[in-house]
Structure formats: structure tokens, C-alpha cells
Amino acid sequence: MSQIDLWYATRATGITALVLLTATVFLGILVAGRAPSSLPAFARADLHRRISALAVVFLAVHVLTSLLDSYVHIGWWSVVVPLVSGYHRAWLALGTVGLDLLLAVGISSVLRAHIPARAWRLLHWLAYLSWPSAVVHALGMGSDARFAWLQALIAVCAASVAGAALWRALVAGRARAARPETIIRARRSLRVGAAEGAGR
Amino acid sequence: MKLLLDPTKCDGFGFCAELLGDVVALDEWGFPVLAGGNLPAERLRAARQAAKMCPRRAIQVVP
Amino acid sequence: MTVLQARPGTARLTRRGATAYADHTAAHGPLPLPDRVGPAWQQWLLSAVERSGLTGRGGAGFPSATKMRLAASAAGPVLLVNAMEGEPASSKDHYLLAVAPHLVLDGADLVAAAIGASRVIFCIPNDRRSAAAMVAAALADRRELAAAPCQPELALLEPRFVAGEESALAAAAAGKLGIPSFRPDKGVPLRFGRGAALVHNPETLAHTALIARRGPEWFRQLGADEVPGTCLVTISGAVARPGVAEVETGTPVRAIIDIAGTCDAVQAVLVGGYGGSWLGGNSLDVPYAPTPLRACGAVMGAGVFIALAPRACGWRETERVARFLAAESAGQCGPCVFGLPAIAADLGLIADGRADREVLDRLLARCDQVAGRGACRHPDGAARLVRSALVAFGADLRSHLSGAPCPGSRLLALGTLPNARHEASRS
Numbered sequence: 001m002s003q004i005d006l007w008y009a010t011r012a013t014g015i016t017a018l019v020l021l022t023a024t025v026f027l028g029i030l031v032a033g034r035a036p037s038s039l040p041a042f043a044r045a046d047l048h049r050r051i052s053a054l055a056v057v058f059l060a061v062h063v064l065t066s067l068l069d070s071y072v073h074i075g076w077w078s079v080v081v082p083l084v085s086g087y088h089r090a091w092l093a094l095g096t097v098g099l100d101l102l103l104a105v106g107i108s109s110v111l112r113a114h115i116p117a118r119a120w121r122l123l124h125w126l127a128y129l130s131w132p133s134a135v136v137h138a139l140g141m142g143s144d145a146r147f148a149w150l151q152a153l154i155a156v157c158a159a160s161v162a163g164a165a166l167w168r169a170l171v172a173g174r175a176r177a178a179r180p181e182t183i184i185r186a187r188r189s190l191r192v193g194a195a196e197g198a199g200r
Numbered sequence: 201m202k203l204l205l206d207p208t209k210c211d212g213f214g215f216c217a218e219l220l221g222d223v224v225a226l227d228e229w230g231f232p233v234l235a236g237g238n239l240p241a242e243r244l245r246a247a248r249q250a251a252k253m254c255p256r257r258a259i260q261v262v263p
Numbered sequence: 264m265t266v267l268q269a270r271p272g273t274a275r276l277t278r279r280g281a282t283a284y285a286d287h288t289a290a291h292g293p294l295p296l297p298d299r300v301g302p303a304w305q306q307w308l309l310s311a312v313e314r315s316g317l318t319g320r321g322g323a324g325f326p327s328a329t330k331m332r333l334a335a336s337a338a339g340p341v342l343l344v345n346a347m348e349g350e351p352a353s354s355k356d357h358y359l360l361a362v363a364p365h366l367v368l369d370g371a372d373l374v375a376a377a378i379g380a381s382r383v384i385f386c387i388p389n390d391r392r393s394a395a396a397m398v399a400a401a402l403a404d405r406r407e408l409a410a411a412p413c414q415p416e417l418a419l420l421e422p423r424f425v426a427g428e429e430s431a432l433a434a435a436a437a438g439k440l441g442i443p444s445f446r447p448d449k450g451v452p453l454r455f456g457r458g459a460a461l462v463h464n465p466e467t468l469a470h471t472a473l474i475a476r477r478g479p480e481w482f483r484q485l486g487a488d489e490v491p492g493t494c495l496v497t498i499s500g501a502v503a504r505p506g507v508a509e510v511e512t513g514t515p516v517r518a519i520i521d522i523a524g525t526c527d528a529v530q531a532v533l534v535g536g537y538g539g540s541w542l543g544g545n546s547l548d549v550p551y552a553p554t555p556l557r558a559c560g561a562v563m564g565a566g567v568f569i570a571l572a573p574r575a576c577g578w579r580e581t582e583r584v585a586r587f588l589a590a591e592s593a594g595q596c597g598p599c600v601f602g603l604p605a606i607a608a609d610l611g612l613i614a615d616g617r618a619d620r621e622v623l624d625r626l627l628a629r630c631d632q633v634a635g636r637g638a639c640r641h642p643d644g645a646a647r648l649v650r651s652a653l654v655a656f657g658a659d660l661r662s663h664l665s666g667a668p669c670p671g672s673r674l675l676a677l678g679t680l681p682n683a684r685h686e687a688s689r690s
Contacts, residue, residue, distance in 0.1 A: 227602075
């Protein structure tokens with residue numbers, strides 16, 4: 001495989017992964033916000049999972065081809081450790097950070113049945129940090145970012161996720177907040193301890 | 201084998217009712233009402249899928 | 264809170280009450296707890312409680328020995344004394360703590376020894392500092408007792424209606440949020456941290472302290488066969504002398520109300536607390552015991568009796584209680600969180616005279632929908648309340664449904680309920 005092929009593969013798989021991750025996040029927001037749809041809700045959730053799996057595959061190839069490409073040196077460590085690479089340090093680091101966060105999201109989802117629900121929830125929200133990192137990484141890495149078609153593609157991705165997030169915060173969030181507020185906010189119970197003066 | 205629902209976890213997503221419409225119905229607020237009793241053998245696979253798909257892991261298949 | 268005189272001879276807990284430990288042992292005899300507790304003594308106590316037929320006095324009425332044995336099967340369980348008394352119309356537990364705290368503490372010591380408890384935690388609501396002070400004083404008085412297995416700790420907990428539910432109490436006492444957990448298998452002991460817990464009402468423990476001294480046969484001399492002994496009841500509402508009384512189980516409800524003195528004929532009585540049932544007319548002659556009450560759609564509950572004045576509107580009062588129950592939901596389970604406010608709203612329509620047959624059908628359907636679908640029995644209580652209202656206030660229902668509510672629907676007969684802010688949320 002020539003250097004050029006590897007380079008093209010890195011760019012193509014990267015862009016594809018970004019589009020797939022955008023679709024993943026978009027669908028995830030719709031599921032969580034319970035947007036009405038013609039597709040049954042469980043099917044949309046299932047689609048979210050399958051597309052995320054596909055995204056991970058493309059992402060893996062993207063990482064592999066970028067490492068194998070000896071035209072620029074990207075060491076193995078920089079896959080998961082940010083800012084150690086000499087090449088486009090800052091932009092690559094964002095990709096690394098995005099990948100780290102995505103690994104947290106993905107692994108916690110695979111092990112979902114075995115971790116506490118709250119932990120899973122918190123880790124899954126890291127997707128909101130992971131996805132923007134990927135977007136900025138794509139814009140900053142340079143190879144295709146100067147082309148209008150890629151800029152337009154990224155703009156569409158950004159607009160769809162931003163729109164969905166806004167919808168969820170304002171519309172769906174309001175509807176859920178209108179539920180009767182009856183959860184007990186318990187102050188931690190005061191322990192008076194063993195009876196006064198107990199010294200057994 | 202039957203379905204066991206933990207009402208404290210359930211958040212009314214309704215996936216279980218979509219997958220098991222003959223065994224799980226939804227009340228007027230979107231929460232599942234279980235038919236009770238044992239699951240027919242041919243619905244076991246769908247029931248396991250429903251348990252896996254539940255976003256809150258509220259429903260399980262138990263002996 | 265006054266103690267009312269019931270039939271002579273029924274005052275077991277309320278007789279010769281003593282706050283000083285010396286007076287207590289003078290009146291009742293020493294604590295029958297050996298210095299070294301072995302398995303033989305433990306079995307003796309557990310079978311004494313079993314043969315006495317003692318059932319829990321906290322509202323659920325579960326056989327006490329069964330619960331004790333289940334907890335004893337776990338290692339180092341924690342005994343939780345449930346003095347939360349979240350039922351607004353109940354004062355009997357705090358009354359008992361004021362008048363005979365040492366009976367309760369004796370019971371706690373005995374049960375703790377019998378189940379091999381590692382800790383005893385006395386759970387009191389954090390807005391009842393006087394009760395906490397009384398218990399603390401009584402505990403200080405008992406310090407010279409060498410035989411007590413563990414020194415009870417006091418825990419002041421958030422006072423909510425559901426906080427007295429067993430699993431909610433165990434969670435709160437362990438430092439977590441005091442809301443019920445889902446327990447599909449009651450054969451597994453209640454969880455407390457990494458171990459097990461046993462929850463008992465103070466009155467149950469007081470009875471245990473007397474059973475250990477006088478024996479199970481003595482205990483069975485009074486009361487109904489299916490729930491032997493005496494029980495404390497709190498009588499309030501449209502009565503001349505509201506207060507706490509000790510009665511034999513199986514006493515007719517009407518006779519219990521009469522202890523507090525009724526000036527007018529009582530229209531109906533709310534038995535079992537806010538999640539209980541209305542009894543009216545001939546049902547008031549039913550004996551206060553599980554089987555006869557069940558036939559009238561009622562349960563014993565924690566000895567709460569609220570009399571409704573003749574001119575009050577049963578539907579308005581039911582609505583107010585239902586709104587209270589809705590506000591006190593732990594907020595975990597969908598059918599309760601959504602169903603109870605909807606039920607209260609339907610009751611409001613009926614009380615206002617703005618409901619028709621359709622609203623009534625919808626109300627009954629909703630009661631069927633919420634019952635049994637929560638992690639605890641809170642929504643079941645609301646459903647039971649509504650169904651009993653249908654029977655007790657059936658005659659009024661007709662005029663309400665035809666748009667002519669009774670004048671009493673504008674009165675507030677049960678007095679101000681706690682959580683008055685929920686009055687303001689009525690649409």
C-alpha cells in the first residue's frame with residue numbers, strides 16, 4: 001500500500017466516521033428526548049447503537065492508516081495520549097481526546113449491565129464532549145479542510161447536532177420538567193450518635 | 201420464565217411495549233402494564249431483546 | 264395528647280408507665296435478659312413471640328416472629344426502631360415513648376439479643392426533637408444495664424410519609440435517600456448497607472417486652488384470635504376528646520370511637536390512616552381485626568381513626584387526603600407520580616359537582632391502574648381510599664354527579680392537613 005493510498009484512506013475513513021458519529025449523536029438526542037417519529041422508538045435506539053458500532057469500525061481504520069502512514073510520524077502512544085505527537089500537535093490531540101472519550105462511552109455501554117445506572121449515564125454524556133472534539137479535529141487537521149464541500153458537510157453535521165441539542169434543552173426538557181415535582185430531596189440525616197454520655 | 205419490572209427504574213420509554221405488544225400494554229401515562237404469568241416460549245427471544253433494549257434496564261426476564 | 268380510658272383491664276402498655284428506669288423495673292420487673300445470651304435463649308424468645316401471635320403494630324400487621332427469624336438468618340443484622348410515625352393522624356408511637364419508653368427499649372434490647380444484632384438504631388423524625396430528647400434521656404438512664412447487647416443509636420431522619428416504609432427507613436438510616444426500594448422477593452431480608460435489617464414499630468417492641476415477662480398465653484388472653492393482644496389507637500376528628508387509647512383487638516370500630524366521645528352521630532370514620540378506608544353506617548359495627556375489615560374493603564393500619572362530622576362532605580375530604588397522598592409520593596414510579604394527582608383531580612371534580620358518569624368511570628379505572636404498580640403500597644392506599652369512599656358516600660355521590668354538591672363541600676372538616684401548600688396547587 002503506497003503512502004498516498006494510506007493518506008487517502010485516513011482522510012476518507014475519518015470523514016465517514018465523523019458523519020456516522022454525527023448521526024449517532026443526533027439519534028441519541030432524539031431517543032433521550034423522546035421525539036415523535038414514524039419509526040418505533042426501540043428501532044431508533046437500535047439504529048443509534050448499530051451506527052455507533054459502524055462509526056467505531058471506520059474510526060479504527062482511520063487510526064490504523066494514520067499510524068501506518070510513515071510520511072508523517074504519529075507514534076502509537078498518541079492514539080490515546082494527547083499532545084505527544086510532533087505532527088499538528090494540537091489538532092491531533094483533539095482527535096485523541098475525542099477518541100479517549102468515545103472509548104469511555106463505548107466501553108461503558110458494552111458493560112452497561114454491570115455498572116451502576118448513574119455511572120453509565122454520566123459516562124454517556126461524555127459524548128457531548130467527544131463529538132465536538134472530533135469536529136474541530138477534522139477542521140484543523142488540514143488535508144481537506146480548505147475544500148468548500150467538506151466545510152459544508154461539517155456545517156450540516158454541526159447544525160443538526162446543535163439543533164437537536166437545542167430542541168432537547170428547550171422543548172423536550174420543558175415537557176419533562178412539567179411532571180409533578182415530588183422527588184424527595186433528602187438532607188443527610190442527622191446522627192445524634194450513641195445516647196448522650198454513653199461510655200460502654 | 202416471566203417478565204419482572206422494576207417500577208423505580210422505569211421511565212416510560214415504552215420499548216418493551218413496542219417489542220412485546222401482546223404481553224406488555226401501556227397505561228395512559230406511558231408506563232408498562234404487564235399481563236403477568238409465564239411467557240409463551242415463542243416470545244422469549246423478543247422478551248430478552250426488550251430487556252436488553254430498555255434504556256433504564258428496568259425490565260428483566262426471570263425464571 | 265391525652266390517654267383515654269378504655270375498658271378496665273386493657274391497659275397493658277399504658278398502665279404504670281414510667282420514665283425513670285428504676286420505677287419501670289419496680290412496676291414491671293427486671294429485664295428478662297441473661298448476662299450471656301446463647302442460642303437456646305434466642306430460640307426461647309423467638310418461639311415465645313411466635314406463640315403469642317404478635318403482629319406488627321406499625322400498620323402492615325405482619326407476624327413479628329417471622330420477620331425476626333428472617334433477620335436472624337443473616338449475619339449481624341441491624342435492628343431499626345421505626346418511630347417515624349409519618350401518618351399525620353397517628354400519635355400513638357410518640358405517646359408511648361413519652362409514657363413508657365423503657366418498655367420500648369426493653370423490647371429493643373430483647374429482640375436485638377434474640378437476632379444477634381450488631382447495631383440498634385432508633386429512627387425519629389428530625390422535627391420531633393422532644394421525642395428524641397425523651398429517648399436519649401431514657402437511654403442515659405439505662406446505662407448501668409450491663410446485659411444490653413448494643414447501645415442504641417439515635418438517628419434523626421427526614422420526616423416524609425413514605426420515610427416510615429421499611430426499605431425507605433433502612434435506606435435513610437444507612438445515610439442514603441429515604442425512598443422505598445423495589446423488593447420483589449420478600450423472603451430475602453431487608454438490606455442495610457452490606458448486611459440485613461429488621462424494622463419494628465415501637466409498640467410491637469413494647470408488647471415483646473411484656474410477652475418476655477408474662478408469657479405468650481397471657482398475651483393471648485385479650486384480643487381477637489387472629490391478632491391477639493391489645494393495641495394503641497389514635498382517635499381524632501369530630502370527637503369530643505381526641506387522644507390515644509389502648510384497646511383490645513377485635514373491638515368494634517363504633518366502640519373505639521365512643522371512647523373519645525361523639526357529640527353528634529358520626530357520618531363515617533377513616534380507619535387505617537390516610538391510605539386507609541372510610542367506614543360508614545352499619546360497617547361501623549365491624550370488629551377491628553383483619554378479616555372482618557377486609558370484608559368491608561378496609562385494613563387495620565396503625566390504629567388511626569378519624570371521625571367525619573355529620574355535615575362535612577366526604578368527597579371533599581377524600582379529595583384533600585388524596586392530594587396529600589399525591590404530594591407525598593416518593594416520585595419514583597410512574598403510575599404513582601402521575602396516577603395519584605390525576606385521581607385527586609378527579610375527586611376534586613366530583614367534590615365540586617363538576618363531574619359526570621364518565622369522570623367516575625375514569626376515576627375507578629385509574630384506581631385499578633395504580634394499585635400494585637408501585638415499589639411500595641402507597642398507591643394501593645390511595646386506590647383503597649377512593650373505593651371505600653364510593654361505598655361510604657355513595658348516597659352523596661348521586662347529588663354530586665348531578666351538579667348539586669352538598670354544602671359541606673366548602674368546609675374543611677378534617678382540619679388543616681400538613682403540606683398545606685398543595686391546597687394552593689389546586690386548579
